Amino acid sequence: MTDSSTALIDARGLRKVYGKPGDKAGFTAVDGIDFQVRRGEAFGVLGANGAGKSSTMRMIACVSPVTAGSLRILGYDSGTDGAKIRARLGVVPQDDTIDTELTVRENLLIYGRYFGLSWKVLRERSTRLLEFTRLSEKADDSVTTLSGGMRRRLTIARALINEPEIVLLDEPTTGLDPQARHLLWERLFQLKQDGVTLLLTTHYMDEAEQLCDRLVVMDAGKIVAEGAPAELIARYTMREVLELRFAPGERQTMTDKCRGLTERMEELPDRLLLSTDNGEETLSAVHRQGVQPLTALVRRSSLEDVFLTLTGRSLLD
Amino acid sequence: MHTLARAFSAPAFRELGYWLFRYRRTWRGSIVISIGNPLLFLTALGLGLGTLVDREDSAYLHGHSYLTFILPGILIAGVMQTAFLEASGPVMQSAMSRGSYRAAASTPLEPAGILYGHLMYWILRATQNAVLFTCVSMLFGTVDPARAPLLVLVAVLVAIAFAAPAAAWAVTVTRPSQINAMFRFVVLPLYMFSGTFFPIEQLPVPLQWVAWATPLWHGVDLGRTVALGAATPYGVLVHLGYLSVMVVIGLYVARRTYRRKLYV
Numbered sequence: 001m002t003d004s005s006t007a008l009i010d011a012r013g014l015r016k017v018y019g020k021p022g023d024k025a026g027f028t029a030v031d032g033i034d035f036q037v038r039r040g041e042a043f044g045v046l047g048a049n050g051a052g053k054s055s056t057m058r059m060i061a062c063v064s065p066v067t068a069g070s071l072r073i074l075g076y077d078s079g080t081d082g083a084k085i086r087a088r089l090g091v092v093p094q095d096d097t098i099d100t101e102l103t104v105r106e107n108l109l110i111y112g113r114y115f116g117l118s119w120k121v122l123r124e125r126s127t128r129l130l131e132f133t134r135l136s137e138k139a140d141d142s143v144t145t146l147s148g149g150m151r152r153r154l155t156i157a158r159a160l161i162n163e164p165e166i167v168l169l170d171e172p173t174t175g176l177d178p179q180a181r182h183l184l185w186e187r188l189f190q191l192k193q194d195g196v197t198l199l200l201t202t203h204y205m206d207e208a209e210q211l212c213d214r215l216v217v218m219d220a221g222k223i224v225a226e227g228a229p230a231e232l233i234a235r236y237t238m239r240e241v242l243e244l245r246f247a248p249g250e251r252q253t254m255t256d257k258c259r260g261l262t263e264r265m266e267e268l269p270d271r272l273l274l275s276t277d278n279g280e281e282t283l284s285a286v287h288r289q290g291v292q293p294l295t296a297l298v299r300r301s302s303l304e305d306v307f308l309t310l311t312g313r314s315l316l317d
Numbered sequence: 318m319h320t321l322a323r324a325f326s327a328p329a330f331r332e333l334g335y336w337l338f339r340y341r342r343t344w345r346g347s348i349v350i351s352i353g354n355p356l357l358f359l360t361a362l363g364l365g366l367g368t369l370v371d372r373e374d375s376a377y378l379h380g381h382s383y384l385t386f387i388l389p390g391i392l393i394a395g396v397m398q399t400a401f402l403e404a405s406g407p408v409m410q411s412a413m414s415r416g417s418y419r420a421a422a423s424t425p426l427e428p429a430g431i432l433y434g435h436l437m438y439w440i441l442r443a444t445q446n447a448v449l450f451t452c453v454s455m456l457f458g459t460v461d462p463a464r465a466p467l468l469v470l471v472a473v474l475v476a477i478a479f480a481a482p483a484a485a486w487a488v489t490v491t492r493p494s495q496i497n498a499m500f501r502f503v504v505l506p507l508y509m510f511s512g513t514f515f516p517i518e519q520l521p522v523p524l525q526w527v528a529w530a531t532p533l534w535h536g537v538d539l540g541r542t543v544a545l546g547a548a549t550p551y552g553v554l555v556h557l558g559y560l561s562v563m564v565v566i567g568l569y570v571a572r573r574t575y576r577r578k579l580y581v
Contacts, residue, residue, distance in 0.1 A: 018581075063422050064581055083328075083425040097420035101339055110338055114331050114424035162424075 007036035008166055008197050009043075009060060013069030016055045016221075029055035031221035032069065037166075042188075042198040044212030046205065046303065048313060052221040053201035054094060057170045060199065061091050074165065087115060090159030090167040090196075094174070096151060098143050104154055105130065105139040112161040122161070129157040133187060149180025156187065167191065169200040173207060185210055205303035215303075219311045229303055236309045237301035238264070240279040244272045244286065244293040257289045266308050275305065328426045332434020333441075335417065340438075347442075351449040358391050359384065359457050377516040381545060385459050389468055389544040390513040390537045392450050396443050396472045397479045397533055401504050403439050404480035405496045408487040411435075412578050418488075419579070428575040432568075436480060443476030444469065460544055467543045475536035478560040481567025488571070488578050507533040512541075535559040 014033050019026030030052040037043040045053045058064035059071055062082035071078040073085045099107055108126040109119070117125075130136045133153040138146065146154060152172065159167055172188070173181040188211055192198055202208055208215055209229045217225040217232070225232055242262075246254045255272055258265060262282060264275040276282040279298030286293070307313075340347075363384040370383040378386050411418040421431050447469040454460040460468065490496060510524075511517075511533035517525050528534045539556035542548040 058581070061423055063579065083427060086423060087425040089423075091423040093419070093423070095414045095419075097415050097417065097423075099339075099417055099420070101342070106338070110335055111420060111424070113334050113338075114421055114426055116327060116331065116425070 006038060007072075008039050008074055009035075009037035009199065010072045011035050011056075011060075011069065012071075014056070014059065014066060014071055015068040016052070016059060016064065017067045028221055030059070033216075033218070033221075033223045035216050035223065035226065037197060037199055039165075039197055040192075040195050041213045042192050042200070042211050044208045044215030045199070045201040045218055046203070046208045046215050046307065047201070047218035048203055048307075048311075051218040053203075053218055054170055056218075057168055057199070057201055061089060061093075061168055062086050087162065088165050090156075090162065090164035092152075092155050092159045092167065092169040092172055094170040096155040098151060098154060098158070100143055102143065103140050104135055104143055104146070107143060107154060108158055108161055111158045115162040117162065125161055125163075126157075129160055132160075132190075133157040134183070147180070149176050149183065152176060152180070152184060153187065156184075160191075164196070166197045166199060169198065171201055171203070173202070173204065181207075205307065208303055217307060217310055219313075224310045225306065232306045233301050233303065235306075237305045238262075238275040239277045239301060240275075241299055241301050241305055242274040242276055242279045242282045242286070243295075243297040243299065244274070244291075245270065245295045246272070246293055254291050254293065257291050258286060261285050261289065264309065266312075273305070273308070275301070275309075328430035329433035329437065332421060332426060332431050333437040334434075335421070336435060336438035337441075347445070348449065351446045352453055354395065354446075355388075355392075355450045355453040358388070359453070359459070362387060362391075363457070363459070375519075377519050379545075379547070382459075384457075385545070386516075386541070387514055388454050388459050389540040392447060392454075392468065392472055393475050393536045393540040394508045394511065394513040394533060395450070396447060396476050397536065398504060398508060399446060400439055400443060400476040400480040401483045401500065403442060404435075404483040405487040405490075405499065406493070408435070408484045409490045409493070409496060412488045412575075413491075418575075422579045428579045429572050431579070432484065432571050432575045435484065436477070436568075439476060439480040440473060443473050443480075447472035447476075461546070464544050464546060468540055471536065471540045471543055474557075474560050474564075475533075475540070478532065478536065478563040478567070481564055481571055483567075485567055485571035485574050488574050507531055512537050532559065532563055 012034050014030055015028070016030035017026045017028050033056070045056060047053050055064065059066055059078065060073060062073070062078050062085050066079060074088055076085050078085060099110065102110060105126050108129060109122050112122040112125065130139050133156055135150060135153060135157065138150065143151065143154065156172075169188070173184055176184065185207070188198060192211075198211070200211065212229060214228050215226070215232070216223045225236065227235065244258070255267060258272060258274065262274045262276050266273040274282055283296055283298065286296070367383040410416050418431055422428065451460055451465045451469055455462050455465055487496065510528060511531050512528060513533075517528040517534065520528060535556040539548075539553065539560070542552060
């Protein structure tokens with residue numbers, strides 16, 4: 001447990017219910033979660049779509065009132081000191097709010113003005129941030145000419161204009177191609193090296209493994225696990241996973257034959273996952289049962305398997 | 318006084334800065350429109366329709382030429398129309414999930430500051446339109462220079478009186494068709510039947526009552542009586558009262574709808 005006095009973000013019994021207060025039909029998006037984010041760490045919120053990640057982020061960004069529980073950010077109460085908190089946050093929303101009427105640089109300048117920064121400071125910072133996000137050559141172009149990855153980097157540059165202590169990233173690489181994702185991860189990693197606290201949501205386990213020092217797994221508005229990626233993998237999964245694919249007609253019979261071979265077995269729409277300490281041995285056992293998979297793959301357990309173990313569902317459902 | 322104090326606090330001026338920054342791209346065109354609009358009316362209604370009307374020498378016009386009579390009305394009705402258009406479509410757009418209000422709301426700005434900043438922009442735009450319109454009219458001798466500043470003030474008040482409720486409503490709107498419908502079924506009829514083009518005294522009595530109840534008539538009548546030097550203290554008080562109530566209620570509701578929309 002982190003001491004709350006050193007936590008930059010401290011959520012206790014945090015709840016978010018949409019709909020009118022007391023309305024029975026209200027939708028509970030976040031159902032009483034506790035977590036602390038420390039200075040300088042990269043903290044991840046991993047979960048499938050609809051798990052309550054974005055609602056949590058919006059409450060931390062102080063643009064969504066907390067229904068119940070307490071949420072303290074940078075020592076302030078999110079309900080009463082929203083403006084003070086937002087002054088020290090950088091927000092990269094899922095739906096970016098880049099202004100398409102303005103150029104790339106103007107987007108940084110105008111956004112910086114919202115923080116009350118002088119033009120002089122903004123001119124210097126915008127040049128530096130465009131360099132940091134590799135957008136210098138695009139500085140005077142219309143944002144409509146940017147690719148998806150560039151646009152996301154511009155959103156990140158903009159979120160850094162007030163030199164925030166915490167940067168919130170809501171699914172930062174959703175919809176980007178692999179190359180754009182890797183460049184973005186590299187830049188975020190650099191930010192972390194510079195001591196910025198990162199809080200990101202994602203439904204990509206590789207992203208969480210790459211970037212996060214610590215994470216929580218959310219499902220249906222609740223936190224179902226918390227820890228470092230490696231810790232979670234060690235705690236909730238066996239060392240390896242054997243993935244089997246079958247011809248469509250044989251799926252059921254083959255699956256039945258594999259039952260009991262391992263302690264845990266997960267059936268996904270397209271494949272069968274067997275958790276094991278030794279994948280090759282399990283594969284031999286599978287063959288001895290007379291099971292002939294189309295493909296067989298032994299791999300190390302990942303966060304995806306943690307999620308599967310905890311929720312019984314795949315992250316990308 | 319709380320509201321007033323907030324209106325002049327720094328955050329609202331940052332939002333105003335955003336709109337002015339965007340305006341840099343369109344200001345030339347908007348000035349051409351501000352000057353061209355009265356010129357068109359002066360030509361069409363003064364040389365065209367006015368000549369016809371003045372031949373009849375209607376008693377309703379109290380000895381003024383038709384052009385002198387309708388110019389203040391056209392200014393006020395035009396200001397109302399612009400206020401509605403600028404406080405509806407752009408507000409709806411800005412409040413959408415990728416809109417500029419959302420960007421501003423993630424910074425220290427509060428919904429009220431965003432509202433007041435945008436409102437200041439509408440006030441500046443209305444002032445620009447009213448000043449240019451009045452200047453052109455003065456050149457044609459249809460507005461008395463001594464009364465012109467008062468006419469501009471009335472025009473700005475009317476702009477606020479319409480922009481505030483329009484914004485309060487538009488921030489909750491999600492489909493552009495709703496704004497088109499409001500324009501067609503509310504704004505245009507107001508434009509036509511609030512005494513803009515003719516004295517409402519010549520309407521049948523029941524319709525006169527309707528006209529008296531409409532907000533725009535109060536603006537038009539105030540602007541016209543001020544411009545023609547026919548204002549009575551009682552009339553001025555009633556008109557100012559009506560328009561001020563619109564401002565106060567509009568801002569009160571807008572503060573709530575802005576907050577509810579931006580803080581979900």
